[in-house]
Amino acid sequence: MKLTYRLAALATLIATPLPAFAATINAVMYKNPQCSCCESYANYLEHNGFKVDIKPVNNLSQISSDAGVPADLEGCHTLMVDGYVVDGLVPVDIVKKLLAERPPITGIALAGMPSGAPGMGGEKSGPFVVYAFTKDGKAPAVYATD
């Protein structure tokens, strides 16, 4: 039994193309059940190596608040990925930078739903400023701009 299991696992490992296997990042997205822009963002993430489990919730602002997202940075969805919180329409390169660098923060957020942000459509009218936040009461600091 055990041997069969091991062989099967080995076969799976060999058969799976390595890049895809390495790149798939699991994430959970909490979103308002009636907001559609979050789904476009999830779709964008899925085209960039993520596997997104979408969970509609009615108390999103409570969930994001509990997750440490400052009230003035709250977006219309909250993503939990690899121990970090990603709130709002953060470009995928910045999410990947976060996961590679693994800084000692709670998460990052792009405030508002700026035009031109991934999943949003429209023209980008200025740089996106992504903030890092922690749960220790310190003011958010700029993490990256795009």
Place this chain on the structure above:
Amino acid sequence: MDIDFSYFFTRRRLLQAAAGVASTTLLTARASELDERELKAAHGRAGLAGPDAPWTTVWAYDGTVPGPTLRVQQGRPLRITVENGLDEDTTTHWHGIRLPNAMDGVPGLTQKPIKPGENFVYEFTPPDAGTFWYHPHADSLVQLGRGLAGALIVEEAEPIVVDRDLLWLLQDWRLTDDKQLAPRFGSAMDAAMSGRVGNVVTVNGTVPVDQLVKAGERVRLRLVNACLARMVALRFEGHRPVIVAIDGQPCDPHEPEDGRLMLAPAMRIDIVLDMQGDPGSRHAVTDDFYDGLAYTLTTLAYDSASPLRAHPLDAPLGLPRNPLPQPDLASAERQEIVLQGGMMGGGKLAGVGGMMGMATPGMNGGAAWAINGMSMTGDGHAGMAPQFTLKRGTTCHLTMRNETAWWHPMHVHGFSLLVLARNGSPVPNRQWQDTVLLAPKDTIECAFVADNPGDWMLHCHVADHQMAGLMTVFRVT
């Protein structure tokens, strides 16, 4: 002005036939006697989450959640003294009752707010029988959200024949893990999206347990949505509810489309349920309004006794009509209000909060919504300029157009609206409503006779939406 008096004639005739003139006189005397009540709004606690869960700190009328059910009689003068035991101003709005403007309970607009330790005497004679409710209209989001709400049932002189008359008053609470109310009322995200929807729904003040029913009985069930923001779509598994009144006003008895009862915040629906399940059987009552978030609200649990009767009761379901003035559509004055803003609103509020594109409206306490380009925020205050003015006695043909991506139960104070059409299709069943639900992009047409002078509110009853600008005022001179 043409008034539907058939009910009164029927009532008198029946009374005379059944009991003679002497007792009719007696009833009239009793019915004209003043009915005096008292209510006190104060801090309290409630066992919302069940007997074994911690108490929740709430604000309550007379120490109970919901507040006491006031059962009063149609046409009998009523005096309710409301005492403010809170630490902040309050008022009480008698939702759906057609009453004098000064009794409507809107701070600044119709009365001075009741200061802490003071009281206000509300006096009116309810003209319509039906299911109504009461709640504060000051700091509405917080006061309603902390539990201040109760049912106001105006009894018909001659109700329909049922075995039991039940009330389910639904409230929705956003509770933390230790069963206390989550902080941050008025989050910008809630304001610009679907409002402060919670995570615990109570029926008559507690997380519902089984509803015990008897096979064969006929129940009149009064449903009241007293939630801040939660829309409810109920299904009664294995049963066929018949709607007999909406927002207190009798309609032609009918089954809801697809067996689904849509009950938005502040709406009431009276249904008649014939309990035709087998003794000992169980049937779920589910709410499937939000995609992916359906849940069982409660369960109809039949006792094991044999049915009360072999066949459903053969008694009429139609309630006596209330004396509502009939709109004269031919001479009606047309008015239109357009609901704008919110997330995914396409920048309609660009001029309101300096919002660009689809940026977050409602940030920093600003407006997230507007009516005809104007955002009135808060609960009501002095000097609110009316959106339109109607001469007393005029029929108003009111079109409400929802340009937003969100649902809005629009509540008109002081009047009931005859709902004419939804998205161009006639609305059947002679429905009168004081709270009309608009789905995203819906257009509703309705009519009413402006027979009651004063400045009257018209606002969305998702409390966050009202606070963030989805409110207007009209004047009847």
